[in-house]
Amino acid sequence: MxxxxxxxxxxxxxxxxxxxxxxxxxxxxYSYNKILDQYRGLAAALSSSKISIYFAVKANSNLSIIKALAKEGAGADVVSLGEFKRCLLAGVDPKKIVFSGVGKTTEEIVEALNNDIFQINVESEAELININEIAKSLGKVATIGLRVNPDVDAKTHEKITTGKKENKFGIDLKDAPLFFSKASTLSNVSMKSLAVHIGSQLLELSPYKSAYEKIAEMTQYLRSTGHEISHLDLGGGLGIPYSDESLADLNAYNQIISETVGDLDCKLSIEPGRYLVGxxxxxxxxxxxxxxxxxxxxxxxxxxxxxxxxxxxxxxxxxxxxxxxxxxxxxxxxxxxxxxxxxxxxxxxxxxxxxxxxxxxxxxxxxxxxxxxxxxxxxxxxxxxxxxxxxxxxxxxxxxxxxxxxxxxxxxxxxxxx
Ligand SMILES: Cc1ncc(COP(=O)(O)O)c(C=O)c1O
Missing domain, CATH: 2.40.37.10 (Lyase, Ornithine Decarboxylase; Chain A, domain 1)
Incomplete structure (x- = not known):
């Protein structure tokens, strides 16, 4: 193009x-048709895994770009009130918006809940409690996911790796059962989802495999202790060829998804940004x-x-x-x-x-x-x-x-x- x-x-x-x-x-x-090609190619490659694609708006939040992808059927992954408002302006259905990020403010959570978005991904206990209180004050039950940190090295640049222990993102995977127990005692949150995002510009698939295996294991463990898990957010991060790098093969990615989390009877989603527009x-x-x-x-x-x-x-x-x-x-x-x-x-x-x-x-x-x-x-x-x-x-x-x-x-x- x-x-x-x-x-x-x-x-x-x-x-x-x-x-x-x-x-x-x-x-x-920007080439409009290249963006559509990237979206359609990814959707086709992952079609057997029945995955929903949420465009990570942080990669390019111009209204026309968000609208182009929304018209193709993409949802949106946002990390700020500004990105959220852009998505509404571009016509993204709030039921197809995920709100991510470690530091969501009360104002952002109120907006998300008032618009009945698909899911808020929680990243700390303080945030879990805050969301529950805000939802109670609004007379709502917040649909939330728990972003876990699987401590997997994404083998990318240190500034865009997000799934290692030393990174600020998510909660320690081993603490997930505690969070689910805690959430089950709170009347205004419904937590039936795990989310993971290990980094950006991934060229190798093995880190995805390790992360998804851990998510699958945790899903089974949580179920065995009586918690319902109905959705897995598998994050973004697919890389693009800035020079002559060889890219991760989408069919192999699909296979990893299917082998690790495909049999769990969960709704699945990913949040690519760079791959769609870079x-x-x-x-x-x-x-x-x-x-x-x-x-x-x-x-x-x-x-x-x-x-x-x-x-x-x-x-x-x-x-x-x-x-x-x-x-x-x-x-x-x-x-x-x-x-x-x-x-x-x-x-x-x-x-x-x-x-x-x-x-x-x-x-x-x-x-x-x-x-x-x-x-x-x-x-x-x-x-x-x-x-x-x-x-x-x-x-x-x-x-x-x-x-x-x-x-x-x-x-x-x-x-x-x-
Ligand atoms: C939670 C989350 N999801 C998705 C993405 C998109 O990543 P990428 O543009 O590499 O696909 C990011 C970006 O780092 C992110 O933080």
Missing amino acids: INYKNGNLTVESVDVTKIVSEVGTPFYC EAGILITRVIYIKQGEQKKFVIVDGAMNDLIRPTLYDGFHAIVAVTEKNLSSQKSLCDVVGPICESGDYFAKDRMLPEVSQNDLLAITCSGAYGAVMASNYNSRPLIPEVLVSNDVFSVIRERQAFEKIIQDEKLAAWLQ
């Missing part, structure tokens, strides 16, 4: 340079200057770490390609592709062999559809950049470039400075 036609990078049938002439640079560009996005940026350093060349572009922080935050690798193919054939040289921000951490690529790049060239930073725009900030008072969605031969600006007035609008001079 994102490839070269007649020497120019195109997203579906739209020439990237055409979008540049309308919106300027930098901007994010490969569908590129960040288009223009070269402002080239600076030849002593050891390498600095390609200074108009995008920066405030637009895409993955390289800085997670050492994330993104392949960088020229928008106009002519640049591809030239001799390669050692480059850092950097933004204009006053931080040495402001880079998209470090020590990368790249073909000849010139001032004013357009570059595409690939695989930027997940954890890109959602993590953007106004650092250095830089405006949030546009997001563009392409479908076949049409494109739509689904987020405008932020005006300076909007960056500044909530600030006020202190009374004594006026």
Whole structure:
């Protein structure tokens, strides 16, 4: 869906340079049909396991993206009131929303309960008690799941691993029976679900297998002690190929699900984020200057770490390609592709062999559809950049470039400075 036609990078049938002439640079560009393909491919591969897919909105929470996936049948996994409100605005049925996260506030829990969402995943005893009290005050019974921490190494970057003992997420798996006993004494919660999410950008399936085996064992144990378990939330985390990594095979993933939890007669769900949207996005940026350093060349572009922080935050690798193919054939040289921000951490690529790049060239930073725009900030008072969605031969600006007035609008001079 994102490839070269007649020497120019195109997203579906739209020439990237055409979008540049309308919106300027930098901007994010997403392929609508690639997102649908990812969703449909995943749903098809897991169809024999009869799994519900809840899109982890944190990966890309633009209203159009949430709506596109909701129209395909996806539910949503949210972690904040803001994400929850976005889902309602995008038309997601509240009965298809799961609320996750270690620090849900009373305001968030009230909103979730008032909208009768599918499930709130509880992550601590204090939260369990708070949800019960809030539900009582609203005259409701909250449907909740218990997020457990299986102490499994997801073999991914340390900042995106979430299922190890030292991580803040979930409760120790061995404490699950205590939580179920406690919940059964509370009148305003109904807990019949276990949830697990061990990390993000998983390329190997063995950690899933270990985690799901533990969940299956715990499900059986809880049942043997009289608790009803009717739903298992198997989390997200499926990886994408940022470079030449080989991906986890979806059919093998399906088989693991079926072999570990398939016979438990539970409703099953997963919460993918990156897998659905990551490969569908590129960040288009223009070269402002080239600076030849002593050891390498600095390609200074108009995008920066405030637009895409993955390289800085997670050492994330993104392949960088020229928008106009002519640049591809030239001799390669050692480059850092950097933004204009006053931080040495402001880079998209470090020590990368790249073909000849010139001032004013357009570059595409690939695989930027997940954890890109959602993590953007106004650092250095830089405006949030546009997001563009392409479908076949049409494109739509689904987020405008932020005006300076909007960056500044909530600030006020202190009374004594006026
Ligand atoms: C609870 C939960 N579910 C799902 C996800 C989505 O992960 P991914 O985008 O790797 O699929 C996350 C992200 O870390 C998460 O914390």
